Amino acid sequence: MSAAETSRIQEYIGDPVSDTPAVDREKLEEIFQDIQADMRYDHELNGCLNCGICTATCPAAHYYDFSPREIVQLLWTENLEGIHDAMQEKIWSCAQCYTCAARCPFGNSPGGLVMLMRETAIKHGMESAKNVLRPFSRVMLKLISTGNQLSPDMITPDGFADWGPNVAKVDAPLELLRKAIPMPTLHTTKTAWEVNLKTSVELYTIWEETGVLDSLETIDENLFDVILDIMDEKRDDYEDWMDEQD
Numbered sequence: 001m002s003a004a005e006t007s008r009i010q011e012y013i014g015d016p017v018s019d020t021p022a023v024d025r026e027k028l029e030e031i032f033q034d035i036q037a038d039m040r041y042d043h044e045l046n047g048c049l050n051c052g053i054c055t056a057t058c059p060a061a062h063y064y065d066f067s068p069r070e071i072v073q074l075l076w077t078e079n080l081e082g083i084h085d086a087m088q089e090k091i092w093s094c095a096q097c098y099t100c101a102a103r104c105p106f107g108n109s110p111g112g113l114v115m116l117m118r119e120t121a122i123k124h125g126m127e128s129a130k131n132v133l134r135p136f137s138r139v140m141l142k143l144i145s146t147g148n149q150l151s152p153d154m155i156t157p158d159g160f161a162d163w164g165p166n167v168a169k170v171d172a173p174l175e176l177l178r179k180a181i182p183m184p185t186l187h188t189t190k191t192a193w194e195v196n197l198k199t200s201v202e203l204y205t206i207w208e209e210t211g212v213l214d215s216l217e218t219i220d221e222n223l224f225d226v227i228l229d230i231m232d233e234k235r236d237d238y239e240d241w242m243d244e245q246d
């Protein structure tokens with residue numbers, strides 16, 4: 001039986017002395033069911049001993065008010081209010097390194113569960129998701145419109161002045177390292193960002209069919225509009241090019 005068919009949902013959600021919980025129960029259930037309905041959920045949560053091995057090895061737990069053990073316990077005990085609460089800040093501390101998944105004796109993937117919670121936060125247009133993603137709008141623009149973001153020739157002290165003293169570490173044999181990247185087309189911003197028209201149009205179809213664009217519209221309507229314009233323009237260019245071939 002899948003986790004979506006079982007339930008240990010607690011009867012009362014919210015402050016026991018208040019008649020008006022901050023988030024109504026229906027909404028809390030809807031959010032949890034969205035997390036639980038994902039096909040990865042049953043694979044990534046098999047039970048929890050509450051042993052804390054995941055938290056002991058988690059780099060994010062060392063620096064933030066965050067514990068993968070707590071996240072897993074909230075989901076395992078179906079603590080709807082706690083899950084909602086964790087989605088307001090804590091889940092964004094995870095570095096997605098998956099050390100936890102490699103160590104958990106139950107074969108859980110706390111990092112994977114955090115990813116499901118993040119995706120659900122985006123789907124529900126939570127402010128926490130908007131705040132976390134806002135500084136990355138330039139990255140998302142490039143990534144969604146070209147399929148690429150970073151190319152090796154961007155890694156220069158000038159390009160990453162905000163790295164501070166660490167920028168010295170880019171004094172590496174970059175030319176040699178770039179050769180380790182299998183696709184020569186990804187070596188420079190010029191070649192990585194000038195994407196073939198057909199590839200672009202196919203990429204946009206993938207974004208549409210997989211719901212990426214719907215998520216973007218929920219999180220950042222302005223960026224969504226800009227990307228829609230870029231997509232329309234590329235599609236027109238592709239159609240013109242096709243006409244020219246006839």
Ligand code: SF4
Pocket residue numbers: 047048049050051052053054055068069072103104105106107108110
């Ligand atoms: S998720 Fe795994 S490692 Fe973490 S507390 Fe539960 S059983 Fe232990």
Ligand code: SF4
Pocket residue numbers: 054057058059060061068093094095096097098099100101110111112114
């Ligand atoms: S994936 Fe997240 S929760 Fe797991 S160890 Fe890495 S930072 Fe911690």
